[in-house]
Amino acid sequence: DAGVIQSPRHEVTEMGQEVTLRCKPISGHNSLFWYRQTMMRGLELLIYFNNNVPIDDSGMPEDRFSAKMPNASFSTLKIQPSEPRDSAVYFCASSLDRGQLGVESPLHFGNGTRLTVT
Amino acid sequence: AQSVTQLGSHVSVSEGALVLLRCNYSSSVPPYLFWYVQYPNQGLQLLLKYTSAATLVKGINGFEAEFKKSETSFHLTKPSAHMSDAAEYFCAVSSFYGKLTFGQGTILTVHP
Numbered sequence: 001d002a003g004v005i006q007s008p009r010h011e012v013t014e015m016g017q018e019v020t021l022r023c024k025p026i027s028g029h030n031s032l033f034w035y036r037q038t039m040m041r042g043l044e045l046l047i048y049f050n051n052n053v054p055i056d057d058s059g060m061p062e063d064r065f066s067a068k069m070p071n072a073s074f075s076t077l078k079i080q081p082s083e084p085r086d087s088a089v090y091f092c093a094s095s096l097d098r099g100q101l102g103v104e105s106p107l108h109f110g111n112g113t114r115l116t117v118t
Numbered sequence: 119a120q121s122v123t124q125l126g127s128h129v130s131v132s133e134g135a136l137v138l139l140r141c142n143y144s145s146s147v148p149p150y151l152f153w154y155v156q157y158p159n160q161g162l163q164l165l166l167k168y169t170s171a172a173t174l175v176k177g178i179n180g181f182e183a184e185f186k187k188s189e190t191s192f193h194l195t196k197p198s199a200h201m202s203d204a205a206e207y208f209c210a211v212s213s214f215y216g217k218l219t220f221g222q223g224t225i226l227t228v229h230p
Contacts, residue, residue, distance in 0.1 A: 091162070111160050
């Protein structure tokens with residue numbers, strides 16, 4: 001099992017540039033989550049997909065952030081334009097949601113993308 | 119609405135000593151509760167989970183946690199700390215569709 005794969009591991013960019021983060025979930029998983037981790041705010045859920053459909057994007061901070069999941073094996077998180085306050089570690093996680101009320105579904109996390117915006 | 123409070127952002131223990139990391143939750147529905155561990159420059163790994171079966175849950179690496187509904191707690195313990203346990207630990211609560219709300223994390227330091 002390859003686990004959740006994120007790329008790149010590190011990204012350094014200048015303010016105003018577009019940044020695209022990529023995620024390949026575990027094969028067979030139908031739920032995908034993007035989290036952001038900072039010292040100040042801890043782990044924040046940005047967006048949640050189920051069966052490739054965005055279900056909850058209430059955590060997306062601004063219109064500068066967008067996420068897509070064109071198929072079950074790929075998702076992107078895009079920031080355009082980027083700002084220094086976007087510097088953080090961005091995690092992608094996937095899980096198998098069996099769709100039944102009350103069924104737990106542990107998340108499997110990727111190793112994250114450390115984004116630095118200068 | 120759900121929330122998690124981890125008491126103590128830093129915990130320091132000696133090797134061989136008891137590890138106790140505290141977590142209290144708030145949930146309007148019966149919760150699913152998790153502990154995750156994060157090593158430097160890595161993602162989070164699941165340690166253990168509570169899913170309304172046994173209230174005492176055993177996880178990997180000798181960790182266990184006890185669900186206490188009356189205290190709304192899910193504290194993580196390990197009888198004897200090892201140097202390799204040094205990491206950041208996150209408690210999380212899940213809604214019915216699996217969305218996790220994390221606590222702020224507790225950094226565990228283990229001294230020789």
